[in-house]
Amino acid sequence: xxxxxxxxxxxxxxxxxxxxxxxxxxxxxxxxxxxxxxxxxxxxxxxxxxxxxxxxxxxxxxxxxxxxxxxxxxxxxxxxxxxxxxxxxxxxxxxxxxxxxxxxxxxxxxxxxxxxxxxxxxxxxxxxxxxxxxxxxxxxxxxxxxxxxxxxxxxxxxxxxxxxxxxxxxxxxxxxxxxxxxxxxxxxxxxxxxxxxxxxxxxxxxxxxxxxxxxxxxxxxxxxxxxxxxxxxxxxxxxxxxxxxxxxxxxxxxxxxxxxxxxxxxxxxxxxxxxxxxxxxxxxx
Amino acid sequence: xxxxxxxxxxxxxxxxxxxxxxxxxxxxxxxxxxxxxxxxxxxxxxxxxxxxxxxxxxxxxxxxxxxxxxxxxxxxxxxxxxxxxxxxxxxxxxxxxxxxxxxxxxxxxxxxxxxxxxxxxxxxxxxxxxxxxxxxxxxxxxxxxxxxxxxxxxxxxxxxxxxxxxxxxxxxxxxxxxxxxxxxxxxxxxxxxxxxxxxxxxxxxxxxxxxxxxxxxxxxxxxxxxxxxxxxxxxxxxxxxxxxxxxxxxxxxxxxxxxxxxxxxxxxxxxxxxxxxxxxxxxxxxxxxxxxxxxx
Numbered sequence: 001x002x003x004x005x006x007x008x009x010x011x012x013x014x015x016x017x018x019x020x021x022x023x024x025x026x027x028x029x030x031x032x033x034x035x036x037x038x039x040x041x042x043x044x045x046x047x048x049x050x051x052x053x054x055x056x057x058x059x060x061x062x063x064x065x066x067x068x069x070x071x072x073x074x075x076x077x078x079x080x081x082x083x084x085x086x087x088x089x090x091x092x093x094x095x096x097x098x099x100x101x102x103x104x105x106x107x108x109x110x111x112x113x114x115x116x117x118x119x120x121x122x123x124x125x126x127x128x129x130x131x132x133x134x135x136x137x138x139x140x141x142x143x144x145x146x147x148x149x150x151x152x153x154x155x156x157x158x159x160x161x162x163x164x165x166x167x168x169x170x171x172x173x174x175x176x177x178x179x180x181x182x183x184x185x186x187x188x189x190x191x192x193x194x195x196x197x198x199x200x201x202x203x204x205x206x207x208x209x210x211x212x213x214x215x216x217x218x219x220x221x222x223x224x225x226x227x228x229x230x231x232x233x234x235x236x237x238x239x240x241x242x243x244x245x246x247x248x249x250x251x252x253x254x255x256x257x258x259x260x261x262x263x264x265x266x267x268x269x270x271x272x273x274x275x276x277x278x279x280x281x282x283x284x285x
Numbered sequence: 286x287x288x289x290x291x292x293x294x295x296x297x298x299x300x301x302x303x304x305x306x307x308x309x310x311x312x313x314x315x316x317x318x319x320x321x322x323x324x325x326x327x328x329x330x331x332x333x334x335x336x337x338x339x340x341x342x343x344x345x346x347x348x349x350x351x352x353x354x355x356x357x358x359x360x361x362x363x364x365x366x367x368x369x370x371x372x373x374x375x376x377x378x379x380x381x382x383x384x385x386x387x388x389x390x391x392x393x394x395x396x397x398x399x400x401x402x403x404x405x406x407x408x409x410x411x412x413x414x415x416x417x418x419x420x421x422x423x424x425x426x427x428x429x430x431x432x433x434x435x436x437x438x439x440x441x442x443x444x445x446x447x448x449x450x451x452x453x454x455x456x457x458x459x460x461x462x463x464x465x466x467x468x469x470x471x472x473x474x475x476x477x478x479x480x481x482x483x484x485x486x487x488x489x490x491x492x493x494x495x496x497x498x499x500x501x502x503x504x505x506x507x508x509x510x511x512x513x514x515x516x517x518x519x520x521x522x523x524x525x526x527x528x529x530x531x532x533x534x535x536x537x538x539x540x541x542x543x544x545x546x547x548x549x550x551x552x553x554x555x556x557x558x559x560x561x562x563x564x565x566x567x568x569x570x571x572x573x574x575x576x577x578x579x580x581x
Contacts, residue, residue, distance in 0.1 A: 061295040068297060078294060111433055113380035114365075115372040133368045134361015136304040137379045140434035140563060145301040149361050165361030246570045249294030253573035257433050257440060258376050264443045265375075268429045271447035272421040275321065278455050278484075279417075282477035283328035 014109070014119030025123030026177060028186065028194060028237035029202040030097055032248075033213060033221065035193040037063060037095035041075040044188035048173065049074065052150070052162035068249065070148040071168035075099050075185050078248050096248050097185070097194060100125070100146045100170035101225060102236030103256065108138035108147060108169075110258040116167075123199070123236055124172040134165040143232065143254035146170070172237070199236060210240055218242065224250065231255030289499065291574065293566040300435055300563040305359055310556040312355040313427050314549045316386070317454030318461060319348025320423030323393050325458055325477060327417030330410075336470040339400055341462050342413065345420070346397020349390040356386065378429040385422045392416035424454035431559065437500045437572060438562035439555075445492035449555070452488050453548045456481025456520070460544035463527065463537045475531045478544055482524040485551065486517065500568055503561035504554065512554035519547035 015022060045051060054072035059065055062079035069076045080094035106125045109117045116131035117138060127138075127147075139147050152165035173183035181187075186196035195202060203226050213221035220242045225235030231254050245252050293299075303309075326341035357366040369383035393416035399409035428447030431439040439446065459478025463471045493501045503509045523543030530536025562568045 059295075061297075070301075080294070107435065110374075110376040111379060113372070113374065113377045113383055114368040115374070116368070131365075131368055131371075132362070133365035135369070135379060136359075136361065137377070137433075139301045140303045140436050140439075140559070142301065143435040145299050145563075148301055149304050151304075152361055167361070244292055246292045246299070246566070246574075247294065249297055249299055249566075251299050251569055251573055253577050255435075257435050260432075260440070260443055261376060264378065264429045264432045267432075267444045268422075268425045268447040271425040271428065271451040274448070275424055275451040275455060276324065276421050278477065278480050279321065279324040279328050282325070282459070282480065283332040283334070283473040285472050285476045 015121065015123045018121040021121055023121045023123075023177075024198040025200075025236065026172065026197065027102060027123075027199040027202055027235070028099060028172070028183070028196055029206045029240070030099065030237065031193050031195065031206070031209060031240045032094065032096035033193075033209075033218070033240055033242060034191045035077070035095040035097055036191055037077055037079055037093065038190060039077050040188040040190060041097050041185035041194055042066060042073070042077060044184040045075045045170075048176070048184035049171070051168075069098055069100070069144075069146045069169070071150045071166075072162070074168075074170040080243070080247055094242055094247065096239065096241065097189075098248065098250070099185070099237050100172070101144055101232070101238070102170075102172055104228065104233030104236065105256040105259070106232070107141040107143060107257045110256070111137050111141045113137060120174055120177075122172070122174075122177050124174065124177075125236070126171045126174050127167055127169060129164075129166060129168075132166040134167060136167065138167055141257055143251055143256065203238070206238065206240055213240075231259065289567060289571045291567050291570045293570060296566065298564050299566050299569045302560045302563040303434070303436070304361075305556075308355040308359040310553045311549075312352060312359075313450065313552040313556065314457065315348045315351045315355065316427055317424045317450055317552075318457045318548070319345045319352065319393060320389065320420035321451075321454035321458030321477075321481075322348065322462065323389070323396070323413070323416040323420035323423075325462055325474065326396070327413050329473060330413060332473070334470055334473065337462060337466050337473060338413075340465045341458075341474075342393075342396050342400045344461055344465065345393045345416065346400075349393040349397075349416075352386055353390055378426060378433040382426045382430055385419060385426055389416055389419040389423050392419055425451045431555070434559070436559045436563045437568045438496065438503055438558045441496055441500050441572075442492045445488060445495060446555070449485065449488045449492055449551070452481050452484030453551055454481070456485050456544050457548035460523070460527070460541035460548070463531060464541035464545075468532045468534065468537055471531075471537065475527055475537070478527055478541070479524055482520050482544060482547075485547070486520055489513070489517070489551065499571060500562070502568070503558035507557070507561055509554045509557035509561055512550045512557060516547045516550035516554055519543050519550065523547055 076098045081090045082092040147169045153163035182196040186194045225238030228234040322345035329338035374380040396412035425447040428450045432443035462474035527540030
């Protein structure tokens, strides 16, 4: 397999099963320090992937009118208005384009009961639209709240666009990757805040960039999701942030739910045994 | 408790709330009810109590017919429900559960059918035995199902939720059987209901205690807190009535009904607690921050 960096070697078994057809693990490095909040990524994603509208609403939260990632928002630009110098009003903007993390250990993929969610030869995590039956389990399983369901509209023909009843999220432009193209959001990003490439190369580049920023006096710069030893085994799409993750609406210490699978099934087995004992002792009366 | 300090993005949730509709808390109820009834039927048959066995088998069959209807109705694409059975994944409690629901439904349906028609006694015996074993899974896997999410109030209760659902299953199965069975033959049902009620009170308290004051907050306020409080009251009242007057027809019906309501409300409380836990970012951020601090 390509690369050989720590993240690539930590790639979940799914990618390894491709044998000779395996590709280097591809991902995103989103450097929020150069994001200008233009939302070209949101628009390019919608255009390329034919993602339906996600509600024309004013949230009142700065310039953010998409609010969060969802079935119909696969890139989401967050806007944080801040006052760094006392009494000067808003004098700093944090902007960050959020996306599905394409986790090394992906809870959505693990818990999907139909096999609709799979790992591609590029190590990315994709929902197969024609298999998903809209059970909704992946939605609360994701530690980042990335996925949601496009609710079925009774008045609309079954399985159509915005009303198909299925779960949806970023595919890391699987179709474009197969043709050797970069994802639409990265292509459209005018400042290279969104960078696409082999994950190990991106991680090396990101670490260099982070050091550079700290040396230049930006003490708050930190990488989020580059550590293969974190709770999800590292992200396939990771970030350079200028504040704590929760400031951007990201969990500070995400963990894949299935890490605790032993405890989850162990408790069920013990409870089942106890119930069996209770049933037998009840009929002995 | 006092509000903890934490940062968030405009107070917006980090996690997504479950999109499951009221079918799911009702399924948590009917699944456990039918599962434990199959076990009670099998046990009663072994003990030679055919009157109790017959009624429990029929009730279990009815519950197992309702289960898949509730589950399929809740899907975003109900016509694709069979896609659940194209894979088997131990990493997915819902996948394992789909197979349990399908096989339990087949077994308990067959048992009820044979009982109703009075045919194929050996098929019935086999179906009763297998539905009893599968029923143990029906009554407990639902705890794993909720624990398999990232929602703090569910995932952090992964060691307790299967016990909460198992005791609730025993309580409601005993209560339902006590209602429909002549008092003289319903002794085991009453005992099961009382054991279940005691277990339910203990398991819910243990779960709330182990979650800690912050993560368990949804069990003390809002709709989930209200449902939980009423459920505890109904559990105590129903158990008292059943213990004191369960040998009389009216006592069995009153006590059993109270316990059935308590079981349903406990499941609604757990279900609604999940939404509340996902909706407020403090339940996600504060424990994760504490975890990070403890590691550094």
